[in-house]
Amino acid sequence: MSLEELMQIAIEAREKAYVPYSHFAVGAAILCTDGSFYVGANVENASYPLCMCAERNAVYSAMMDGKTIDDFEALCVAADSTGPVSPCGACRQVLSELFPKNKPIMLGNLKGETKLTNVEELLPFAFDETDL
16 A cells, blocks of 8 residues: 555545534554554544544554554554644654554645655654653
């Protein structure tokens, strides 16, 4: 599967977002080495700290199906943003531990603009187990 195809899956996943407060729907799709993929969308709550982002929903869904960091091949994230959507700090921290540092992460928007990056670019100097 190409990154463009995975981005289209992320765009479709954002349709399942629950965003009654921000009205900012985000979709994510993670591709695994065996060709399977997992999707996520952001889910809000009136108690804002209880919200969950699309990226983390996709990663956690894959993990609940038995996938690990070694299975992850690529991640795409999409939103109706002015430029390619950027993951929040919490998602960057989770990705720094649960997504391969050198695998592609494609950020995009509904206008077809994309930015190709990776975990190391998104969160240099990440807090990890060596800091404990």
